Amino acid sequence: MQDVQSSHDPRNVPIDQVGVSDLRYPISVLDRAQGKQHTVARLTMSVNLPHHFKGTHMSRFIEVLNKHRGEVTMNTIPAMLTDLRQVLQAESARVEVTFPYFLERTAPVSQAKALMDYDCTFVGEANGGTEDFMLGVRVPVTSLCPCSKEISDYGAHNQRGQVSMQVRGTRGVDGRPALIWIEELVEIAEQSASAPVYPLLKRPDERHVTMQAYDHPQFVEDIVRDVAVRLQDDVRVGWFCVEVVNQESIHNHSAFARIEWNR
Numbered sequence: 084m085q086d087v088q089s090s091h092d093p094r095n096v097p098i099d100q101v102g103v104s105d106l107r108y109p110i111s112v113l114d115r116a117q118g119k120q121h122t123v124a125r126l127t128m129s130v131n132l133p134h135h136f137k138g139t140h141m142s143r144f145i146e147v148l149n150k151h152r153g154e155v156t157m158n159t160i161p162a163m164l165t166d167l168r169q170v171l172q173a174e175s176a177r178v179e180v181t182f183p184y185f186l187e188r189t190a191p192v193s194q195a196k197a198l199m200d201y202d203c204t205f206v207g208e209a210n211g212g213t214e215d216f217m218l219g220v221r222v223p224v225t226s227l228c229p230c231s232k233e234i235s236d237y238g239a240h241n242q243r244g245q246v247s248m249q250v251r252g253t254r255g256v257d258g259r260p261a262l263i264w265i266e267e268l269v270e271i272a273e274q275s276a277s278a279p280v281y282p283l284l285k286r287p288d289e290r291h292v293t294m295q296a297y298d299h300p301q302f303v304e305d306i307v308r309d310v311a312v313r314l315q316d317d318v319r320v321g322w323f324c325v326e327v328v329n330q331e332s333i334h335n336h337s338a339f340a341r342i343e344w345n346r
Contacts, residue, residue, distance in 0.1 A: 100177060102129030103144045110155040110182065112203075115266045119154065124182035130173035143170045155180055157216040157252070157260055160207035168209060175210040184220075184265055188281050190288040191295075197283035203265055204249075216260050219249040220268040224276030225292070226329050229300035241296055243280065244303065244329040246272035246310060253321040253346065261319035275309035277301045303329045307340040314344070321346045 104127040114120035128144045147166045151159060160178055167176035183200040190196075204219035224244050232239035248268050252260030273279040277296040284292065301309075307327040314323045326341040 098132040100129040101132045102127065102177075103141055104128075106145075106148070108148060108152070110180065111153060112182070112184065112205075113154070113156050113262075113264075115264045120184065122182045122184060124155070124180045126181075127177075127179040128167065129177045130167055130171045131175045132173070140171060143167075146170070155205065157205070157207070157218070157262070160205060160216060161209065161214055164207055164209035164214070175208070177208045178206070180205040186266065186269065188279075188283075190281055190284050191291045192287040193285040195283045195285055195288070197281075199280075199282040201265070201269060215251070217249055217251050218263060218265070218268070219247070220265055220272075222246045222248075222269050222272035223280040224272055224306070225278040225280055225296050226303065226306060227277040227296040227300045229302055229305075231333075232297065232300050239297060239300065240333045241277065242329050242332040244276065244306065244327055246276065246306065247326045247328075248272065248310065248314070249324045250314065250320050251322040252319050260321075263317075263319055271310055271313045275301070275306050275313065303327050303338045303340045307342050311342045311344060315346075 106126045106128070108124055108126055109121065110124045111119045111121050126148065128148065144167070147163060147170060150166065151163045153159070163178055164176045167173065181202070181204045184203045185198045185200050187196055188199045202221040206217040206219070208215040222245070224246055225241060226244045227239050227241040248271070250263055250268070252263050254260050277299045278292050281288065281292070307325055310325045310327070311323070314320045314325070322345045324341070324343040326339060328337050328339045330337050
């Protein structure tokens with residue numbers, strides 16, 4: 084049968100990225116406590132397309148993914164990128180994997196346990212002899228306004244915030260990026276906020292969390308700086324981008340702060 088995709092394109096315009104998106108697929112990722120965790124990811128897979136090709140072969144993306152259908156981590160994504168470049172005759176390839184990651188959380192007083200989900204992302208890129216891997220995690224937190232606490236006769240307004248972190252690990256002598264656990268980034272975000280967010284709280288827990296937040300007021304600027312300091316102190320982190328968004332409870336807008344840093 085005629086291979087239309089490989090036919091010549093007279094426009095001589097290269098395409099930076101072409102591929103498949105919104106592809107759902109079951110994967111397993113590294114879990115610090117359990118070894119592996121099974122989840123369902125949404126994937127975007129792409130390659131560059133030279134100017135002389137009319138199109139790429141979309142079915143080959145699925146074939147490569149099916150070949151690597153087991154564990155998806157910073158250790159296995161490079162092999163997937165290599166296969167994409169070879170099979171699709173491309174110079175560069177990119178894979179973005181977005182998935183929910185679940186952790187069992189324990190309430191601070193009642194010790195009640197329940198699962199909580201965190202939005203996570205793996206991004207891998209290969210271009211010539213250069214490879215890149217980035218881990219992203221978004222963590223919900225509680226923040227309490229220091230200004231509100233200072234000027235009010237009683238109480239202070241608080242809000243739920245989102246701490247979004249993207250990190251690249253420093254590379255060792257073997258060329259691989261350092262392993263950074265999802266759980267570690269969750270802990271950093273929660274330690275930098277006024278209080279964590281829990282999936283299940285009884286009344287004694289609510290009292291504890293409310294007072295914890297009141298005792299640890301944090302501006303959005305405080306949270307993003309505290310996260311940055313903790314990441315800078317970790318020698319495994321070579322680059323990061325942190326953004327904190329507070330969904331204001333007494334304003335019709337959100338407040339945000341962002342820091343990007345390279346070692």
